Amino acid sequence: MVSFDHRDPGTDESIWAAALAARDLVTLDLDVDRVIVVAAHPDDESLGAAGLLASATARGIRVEIVIVTDGEGSHPDSPTHSPATLALVRRREVAVAVEAVGVAGVPRFLDLPDGGTDAHRDDIAAALHEVLDRAGDDRVLVLSSWRGDGHRDHRVVGEIVEEVCAQRGVRSRAFPIWLWHWGSPDDVPWARAERLALDDAARDAKARALRAHESQLSALSAAPGDEPMIHARMHAHFTRDEEVFFAPEPAAASVGPEYFDGMYARHDDPWGFDSRWYEQRKRAVLLAALPRRRYRAVFEAGCSTGALTGELADRGDRVLAVDLSPAALERAARRLEGRANVELRVASLPADWPDGVFDLVVLSEVAYYWNDADLAAGLTAAASALEPQGHLVACHWRHPVAEYPRSGDSVHAALAAVPTLVRLVRHEEDDFVLEVYGRSGARSVAVEAGLVP
Structure with missing residues (x-):
């Protein structure tokens, strides 16, 4: 698990821009009937995949979103917002965000503890199985946070999605979020990376979705403990004209x-x-x-x-x-x-x-x-x-x-x-x-x- 602080300046976007420009990545295949997103926290779906969701809904692809936690632990030292208050705020924000990208209906909230997903693997897997059962014979793409993102909840959700999808023969892709902050181009599994170019409409929709998450992009108050979780340098990673996704690692061999x-x-x-x-x-x-x-x-x-x-x-x-x-x-x-x-x-x-x-x-x-x-x-x-x-x-x-x-x-x-x-x-x-x-x-x-x- 990578150790990082969200308050650190992080890797400048110019480094990532140069690294992405230097690589001819495979284009993500969006020829599907349904996209399912399993997000560890409210805002993960917007940061990592709002452009894809806007592109999918514009093509008439059905989108379903599962939010695993309410993100109530985002400001543990806040003197103005309790975890319960933050949970309510963040639920409202994600509802506005998904509407901005054209997703019909509200996300499904699993209401699992922020930071405690490891103890609820069965619940997360069961929720994904249920959504996949409803999908029937649809061609499905499942998106989730990346297991290598350096955040415990992102790792757990990413692992579960990969495992369930592998069991059921369903295609899955993972989106990095915190990698752009703590990492460098050497940390990227480029051989498994795919890109989705965003047109102007998708970029505009993503920008609106990101603005909906005000509790994460702006200070809750002037008091210590209420600082933004995503500062301007971090936010710059999500204004690109493309989004990056990682395919699962090739199946490992059984131990011989x-x-x-x-x-x-x-x-x-x-x-x-x-x-x-x-x-x-x-x-x-x-x-x-x-x-x-x-x-x-x-x-x-x-x-x-x-x-x-x-x-x-x-x-x-x-x-x-x-x-x-x-x-x-x-x-x-x-x-x-x-x-x-x-x-x-x-x-x-x-x-x-x-x-x-x-x-x-x-x-x-x-x-x-x-x-x-x-x-x-x-x-x-x-x-x-x-x-x-x-x-x-x-x-x-x-x-x-x-x-x-x-x-x-x-x-x-x-x-x-x-x-x-x-x-x-x-x-x-x-x-x-x-x-x-x-x-x-x-x-x-x-x-x-x-x-x-």
Whole structure:
């Protein structure tokens, strides 16, 4: 995450003008039926894409706008405006702004906390899924803030939009805002950059939209804490005759066997499954979260050295555990020697997903190794492998790892979107998230035990 202060002078627009003039960027394709904008804050849609929205509405393209937060945290030290007052002001401003670019109707406000979007990923994803469901067979372009913009809310919203659109095969583009302030041309992913030229009508409409956000462009009062959020040098970046958008990064490859072979060659216990209290406690939390005392058939994806496998075998009549690394399975076999109810098998998931059904499927610290296509296939296979009353437990590390194509949070966001599953348990810590799902109609522990109707 980039650290910057909105009060800094920032990068002069002349530097950006020269950099843009020197590059022959691809033209953004606006041949669509519908544009959907998911903005982290009121004014993001105007700063980043008001020209595109004006161009789209002029062509008769339908536009829908989702505003994730009310932007009530824009002036945390204001002596004259409370967060609640700012929220009301900013909602009114964005309504005027979108009207200025020709958008019919008012935006949808999710009313999530400014600065706290990371805790509401499921809500944001669900809102986008709902809008996309309504779009039906329309050709859709989804716009959002850029995940590399240096602002937490922009990153979260950008990540969610990319993930949901990748799952559904929908085209998405991201618009930078704060990059123009803190960055330099070296910070731009030029290979993925696209431009949209704005005619005079679109530029005029964008100017009107920007003026609507008076609380951000002008001082709320003369008192300290009420200074403008977007000063004149920053504002200059949004008066260009073009707007710039970034295509998503190319799909990452799933982590392959060579990565794991190297880890096991260098370390006896690569992730500290046996030596770290963190890992021991996490396994205990996972086992405690299982809704049933005992299971008939358990499938564990990515069992590694078998630390969890042995404990699952204490709760299951039969356990099938697979891993793509023969070195890992050799260590698991030594650990589990004599456990007749455990079968170990080499398999590269999701391609080698086993036949059969299970009443417990375990995805523990495995799905963030999968790229978009493999994640979609793996979650589909996991859901399909569940017996009607079966459970799927997923547990993943939440901190970023450079070698992994995705975060643990993105895994669980995708899991929440599987239509055939319902969530029974969610346990979230700063370090990991653990969830248990069942098929539609799954019952809680108390209901299964007859404690409640």
